[in-house]
Amino acid sequence: MIEFDGISFNDLISRRIMGELGGHDPSYAELAQDQVPNRVTRYSFMAAIARINGLPFFPKVAEFCDGALHATCDSTVMTRGFFAPLCLSGPDKLIVATANPWSPLPEEYLAPRFPNFEIVKIVTLASEIARAIESVATNNGPSKSDLEAIDVEDMDDGIHDFDVTTDYAEPMAQLIATIMSDSVRTRASDIHFKVEKETFYYCFRVDGDIGPKVEIPMKLKDRLDAFLLNLMKLPTEIRNTTPGISGRFTISYFHRPIDIRYERHRTYRGYHVTMRLLDKSNINVTLGKGTLAFDDDTMFALNKVMKIPAGIIVMSGPTGSGKS
Structure with a gap:
């Protein structure tokens, strides 16, 4: 089948x-x-x-x-x-x-x-x-009143498979789903959350450029941080003792799985989270065809190397060059 x-x-x-x-x-x-x-x-x-x-x-x-x-x-x-x-x-x-x-x-x-x-x-x-x-879907994101109405006392530790195109009754889940669905829709490569002295905001990186900052009420910074860590199912001892946290989780966007690579670093004011979106839905994984097509000489060299029974192939390049 x-x-x-x-x-x-x-x-x-x-x-x-x-x-x-x-x-x-x-x-x-x-x-x-x-x-x-x-x-x-x-x-x-x-x-x-x-x-x-x-x-x-x-x-x-x-x-x-x-x-x-x-x-x-x-x-x-x-x-x-x-x-x-x-x-x-x-x-x-x-x-x-x-x-x-x-x-x-x-x-x-x-x-x-x-x-x-x-x-x-x-x-x-x-x-x-x-x-x-x-x-044809319209999504203008959460309003300021919607953000202010979120109850910071109510925690949800039961998020497993996170569908960002579903409507959630829990306000924090809906906020994160809206932000992530907007990032996919705008073809963003990264989402940044940052806590500064008097502001807490998020922004997208699209085509290498950081977009406008969207402010979030400061009272939500710990709740949002905990929600993202819940998505990766990290144990409590790691959350509280590790200054830098790396992880990954998967979201579903209109039935399309998208990997999220997560990095959080503690800062003087709070934390800075960077999430890389790895949308592979349009990648053709057939070597030599589609987006992995190569000229005959390159294909010959690749096939020759892959017949060697032991060793590694190193793919190097700067951020955003297409290694993944």
Whole structure:
């Protein structure tokens, strides 16, 4: 059974996909089904799915999404179902993008909401479904009154899998979720929280530049610090005795896992937290293809080195150069 980009396909469909992939590239026919996610590019895989279903495949569709069509739709349902209405075609056709054309959910969910339209499906990447949904989502962040209303006495130690696109009843969880979802939406590489003499603020680093500071009430600094440490499940003795703390945790953004690398350093006024966002959803991990494509000479050298049974390969470079 094949699992690809969070979608599970049954045995019958998996065999059809393997047959289509083998017809496209004979080397794919030699793969086991569990090797497909790491050896086949997203474009090749989704194109194979589209051909099996006789549907067109468009790798980029988010820019064509009509936000008005999402007014009556639940983004959570669409995210979990890997589909999104895109636009109208003519007077009676609704174009719907899907990453799983075998699922009946798009028709079942959208037909009652658009009763006068014929649903026409196209195939796209799962990441494009998320982009289409987020492109019409509006989030202006918490207001000052919302921040002031947070109760600093109420602690929550039960956060495990942190979905930043879910609405939380607990105010601190909602604040952190909003900040992190905004950082992903703006393509930030880092989030900074810093306590100064009279202010506590956060800011994003986008394209190498630090953005504007957004102030947070000073009374929340310890509560926010504890909440972030809870996400990493650090024991209390480490929190209280270690001046510098490093760790990592994972957030979910529209069904997309994003790794967060966390660094906290104590300062004279309090602390400075830096969180690096490692969004690998658009990285093609097939060596020699997609974003890891190399010229023939480089590929020859890499393959030669990887056949050596012992040793290490050192990847070096400054921050942001693409080592990960």
